[in-house]
Structures are given as structure tokens and as C-alpha cells.
Amino acid sequence: MRKQIAAANWKMNLTYQQGEQLIDDIFNAGIHLKEYQQAVFAVPSPYLVMAQSKLSAATNYFVSAQNCYAKKSGAYTGEISAEMLHSIDIKYCVLGHSERREYFSESNQMLAEKITICLEYDITPIFCCGEPLNIREAETQNSYVETQLRESLFRFDDEQLQKIVIAYEPIWAIGTGKTATTEQAQEMHAHVRAALAKQYGGQVANDISILYGGSVKANNAKELFACADVDGGLVGGASLVAKDFIEIIRSLK
Numbered sequence: 001m002r003k004q005i006a007a008a009n010w011k012m013n014l015t016y017q018q019g020e021q022l023i024d025d026i027f028n029a030g031i032h033l034k035e036y037q038q039a040v041f042a043v044p045s046p047y048l049v050m051a052q053s054k055l056s057a058a059t060n061y062f063v064s065a066q067n068c069y070a071k072k073s074g075a076y077t078g079e080i081s082a083e084m085l086h087s088i089d090i091k092y093c094v095l096g097h098s099e100r101r102e103y104f105s106e107s108n109q110m111l112a113e114k115i116t117i118c119l120e121y122d123i124t125p126i127f128c129c130g131e132p133l134n135i136r137e138a139e140t141q142n143s144y145v146e147t148q149l150r151e152s153l154f155r156f157d158d159e160q161l162q163k164i165v166i167a168y169e170p171i172w173a174i175g176t177g178k179t180a181t182t183e184q185a186q187e188m189h190a191h192v193r194a195a196l197a198k199q200y201g202g203q204v205a206n207d208i209s210i211l212y213g214g215s216v217k218a219n220n221a222k223e224l225f226a227c228a229d230v231d232g233g234l235v236g237g238a239s240l241v242a243k244d245f246i247e248i249i250r251s252l253k
């Protein structure tokens with residue numbers, strides 16, 4: 001079974017104290033994670049060390065950064081590097097979230113550089129892709145997402161690619177309460193996997209976890225995660241409420 005992941009994306013929410021409480025509440029719920037299941041918390045940068053110290057001893061719980069910069073180090077005020085994340089033992093980094101693409105002009109090319117440096121430091125990128133509403137309405141979402149994959153991922157070799165997690169997040173479903181139907185999610189996930197298979201072969205494609213993101217809630221996670229090519233979710237709003245995210249983790253296959 002490939003990795004099944006429930007990833008919380010807190011975005012720019014919660015105080016430090018609220019964040020501590022949320023992690024405690026979720027962790028203390030005593031969820032039994034199977035060996036191939038993981039719970040990941042993408043927390044704001046100032047909370048990384050706190051979250052890491054709470055979860056580092058726990059099996060299958062991981063802390064993620066929400067972004068990092070493409071350069072190794074230097075005069076880049078305000079940025080954080082993969083080397084810094086590595087130095088505090090962070091294993092995941094969300095890259096290319098649509099909010100970063102939109103508000104911080106992150107391009108497919110820039111994301112390829114960020115992925116490169118994360119891999120160098122043994123950090124698994126959670127690479128986000130997904131189409132805006134006008135592309136979905138024009139029914140050109142498959143080629144749109146394929147371009148994102150090609151321009152950001154297809155320069156990596158088999159071994160590197162297998163260290164990447166993909167999150168398909170249709171932009172029209174993020175924070176809108178408008179979830180993709182299970183058919184829409186499965187269709188795109190299968191398309192992404194087929195594109196990976198074409199480039200890297202079926203074996204590699206089959207091993208890659210592809211998460212769904214966009215209004216995943218406690219009451220729809222189970223049916224979304226049950227889709228054959230959906231390997232869990234990247235969850236914004238519902239990850240801020242302990243009982244909801246607990247239910248979402250419990251919905252993993």
C-alpha cells in the first residue's frame with residue numbers, strides 16, 4: 001500500500017498557544033495509525049520547533065513547513081531555507097500551494113528549484129497543483145495540470161520523483177466549501193497518475209501518493225479518500241478544529 005496521508009495546512013492561522021493545544025488535542029485522541037498511514041502538520045514557521053518537539057517521538061506523525069526558499073542561504077531577508085528546516089529535522093515542506101502561486105507569484109520553474117533543494121536536504125515536498133475555475137469551466141483542466149507537472153517535476157529522475165508527494169487542489173474548491181465530487185477527484189488523480197506513468201513507468205507512478213485538497217471536511221473525507229487514486233488529503237479549514245481533523249485522519253484508507 002502506498003502512503004496514505006492526512007496533512008493539515010494551518011496556513012496563517014492560530015496563535016502559538018492555540019497551535020499547541022490543537023496538536024495536543026489531536027495527538028492525545030489516541031488515533032491508531034497503520035504502518036502506511038501518516039498525519040502531517042504544516043504549521044506556520046514560528047511553530048515548527050514546538051510542533052517538532054511534540055511529535056518527533058511519535059510514530060507516523062510529522063511536521064511540515066508551508067514553504068521554503070529556493071536558495072541555499074544568503075541575503076534573502078524573511079525567507080527560510082531547506083537547510084534550516086533540515087537542521088530542525090523537518091521532513092516535509094508544502095510547495096506551490098495555489099495561494100503562494102497567486103499572491104507570491106511562484107512559477108512552475110521556481111517550484112522546480114525549490115523541490116530540488118528540498119530533496120537535497122532530504123525533505124519531502126508536498127507539491128501542489130490544480131486548476132482555477134475558468135480552466136475547469138473550459139474543460140481544459142487535464143492539460144493545465146499536466147503542464148504544472150511537466151514544468152516542475154519531470155526533470156527529476158525516478159528515485160527523486162518517488163520522494164515527492166503530490167497534492168491535487170482545484171483552486172475553485174479551496175476554502176469555498178465547494179468540494180470536488182468523488183468522480184471529479186478520482187478522474188483527475190487517475191489522470192495525474194497516468195501522466196506520471198507515461199513519463200516514469202507504471203511502477204513509479206503507482207508508488208506516488210496523490211492527496212486531494214479543497215474543502216475536505218469531516219463529513220466528506222471518507223468518500224474522497226476511498227477513491228482508488230486518492231491517497232489522503234491536504235486540509236485547510238477543517239484542520240484547525242481538533243475533532244474534525246481527528247475524524248479526517250480516521251478516514252484514511
Ligand code: PGA
Binds near residue numbers: 169177213237
Ligand atoms: P481548505 O484548504 O481545506 O480550507 O479548502 C485546502 C488547502 O488550501 O490546502
